[in-house]
Amino acid sequence: xRFRGTGGAGxxxxxxxxxxxDVVFQLLIFFMLTFKLAVPEGDFYVNMPxxxxxxxxxxxxxxxxxxxxxxDAQGMLxxxxxxxxxxxxxxxxxxxxxxxxxIRGIVALFGPGAPGEGPEVQIDADYHLRYxxxxxxxxxxxxxxxxxxxxxxxxxxxxxxxxxxxPREPVP
Amino acid sequence: MIDMAFQLIAxxxxxxxxxxxxxxxxxxxxxxxxxxxxxxxxxxxxxxxLNQDGRIRHLGQLLEIEEIRPYLTAEQxxxxxxxxxxxxxxxxxxxxxxxxxxxxxxxxxxxxxxxxHGFESFHLRAQExxx
Numbered sequence: 077x078r079f080r081g082t083g084g085a086g087x088x089x090x091x092x093x094x095x096x097x098d099v100v101f102q103l104l105i106f107f108m109l110t111f112k113l114a115v116p117e118g119d120f121y122v123n124m125p126x127x128x129x130x131x132x133x134x135x136x137x138x139x140x141x142x143x144x145x146x147x148d149a150q151g152m153l154x155x156x157x158x159x160x161x162x163x164x165x166x167x168x169x170x171x172x173x174x175x176x177x178x179i180r181g182i183v184a185l186f187g188p189g190a191p192g193e194g195p196e197v198q199i200d201a202d203y204h205l206r207y208x209x210x211x212x213x214x215x216x217x218x219x220x221x222x223x224x225x226x227x228x229x230x231x232x233x234x235x236x237x238x239x240x241x242x243p244r245e246p247v248p
Numbered sequence: 249m250i251d252m253a254f255q256l257i258a259x260x261x262x263x264x265x266x267x268x269x270x271x272x273x274x275x276x277x278x279x280x281x282x283x284x285x286x287x288x289x290x291x292x293x294x295x296x297x298l299n300q301d302g303r304i305r306h307l308g309q310l311l312e313i314e315e316i317r318p319y320l321t322a323e324q325x326x327x328x329x330x331x332x333x334x335x336x337x338x339x340x341x342x343x344x345x346x347x348x349x350x351x352x353x354x355x356x357x358x359x360x361x362x363x364x365h366g367f368e369s370f371h372l373r374a375q376e377x378x379x
Contacts, residue, residue, distance in 0.1 A: 093250075100253045107260030118283030119343065119371035124363060151351065203353030210352040211278035211374050221281050231282060243356035 120214050122238055141182065141197045141235070143175065145213055147205035156213070168209060176216035183234045196237040203246040214238055275299060278348040280374035290341035290371065292330070294323055296362075298346040302354030313357050320365040327366075341369040 146155035153168040158178050165171035179197070186195060197217045201210050219233040275297050296304055296316070303310045306319060327340040342362050346355050359370055 097250055097253070100250060100257065104253055104257050104260070107257060107264055110264055111260050115277075116283075116285055116376040117277060117345075117373050118280065118376055119286055119373050120280075120283075122359075122370040122372060123368060124359065124370060125368040145352075151349075201352040201356070203351055205352045206348065207346050207350045207352050207355055208278040208348035210355070211280055211348070211372070214372065215280045215282050215374075219282055231284075240356050240359060242360055243353045246351075246353060 120211075120218060120238070122240070124239055141179070141195055141217075143197055143199045143213055143217065145199065145201040145205055145209060147202035147209075151204045151206045153205065153209040153212075168212070172209075172212045172216050175213060176220060179217050179234050180220065194237060195235055196239060197235045198239050198241060200241050200244070203244045274305075275345055275347045276349070277345060277373060277375040279377045281377045283374040283376045286371075290343075290369070291338055292327065293341040293343050293371070295343040295345060296358060298344065298350050298354060298358065300347040300349040302350050304358070313354060313361060316358075316361070317365075320362060320367075324365045324367070339369045340367060341371055342367050343371045343373055345373045 142159050144155075144157040144160070145153060146157070148154040153171060156163045156165070156171040156175050158175065163171055163174040163178065165174050182195065199210060199213055199217070201213075217235045217238060219231050221229045222232050224230045296306075298304055299310070303312055304316050305311075306316060323340065330336075331338065342359075344355060344358065355372075362370070
């Protein structure tokens with residue numbers, strides 16, 4: 077076996093840069109591969125206390141709006157009714173736009189009200205309706221993005237109180 | 249060059265998150281133009297992830313909605329114990345992350361089940377629309 081000579085007192089210990097750079101690049105590749113971009117998420121707040129029938133007391137007058145969402149056999153949006161009145165539109169986007177316009181008109185007529193006292197929207201969707209359409213209806217009722225300056229948008233709020241009735245029975 | 253490499257490593261190390269988050273990345277959230285992160289997240293909350301079949305992913309298992317009852321009971325008990333211990337009236341919110349293709353009835357069923365366990369406050373999560 078050949079041993080390295082134990083050098084004298086003046087031997088200089090050199091730092092090996094090449095393997096350190098290799099390790100650094102390995103770490104870099106690892107972190108780059110495990111990095112994941114998270115898409116921003118937002119919430120729509122729904123407050124739904126359980127109300128017992130026995131404790132029902134007539135509340136102060138509150139504008140209640142019922143939105144009925146109908147689904148076709150594939151779960152796509154087939155129709156939107158506002159207080160039993162069908163809204164115009166051939167496509168889902170047109171129907172949702174019509175809903176947004178109606179809600180905006182109602183809020184403009186009655187006013188948004190004091191915080192916590194505005195109109196209440198109940199969204200009644202068919203069981204098999206895809207959740208994306210329910211979310212689109214919630215968005216249409218909640219507000220609208222308005223361009224106040226080129227590239228700058230502001231949220232105009234419509235309705236803050238959104239509720240859901242008990243789920244409908246699934247159609248076989 | 250090695251300084252640049254160290255900078256990049258530090259950048260990715262700060263951003264990476266090894267902890268298992270409550271957000272199931274396999275779920276494609278519905279898109280909403282008004283979805284914005286809340287200024288103040290709820291004080292106490294737990295997350296329920298619904299996939300496109302309406303099943304809940306919980307602790308690595310796929311469960312039907314009714315099968316989540318024991319978990320909700322445990323959360324209800326924990327929330328009540330916390331309220332009694334701290335003497336507060338704080339509410340526990342339920343964050344529902346549902347796939348865009350999930351039947352709406354399943355989401356409503358889940359909300360009804362949570363209501364039966366005393367949870368009134370719901371946050372329906374959506375993805376921000378990328379323009």
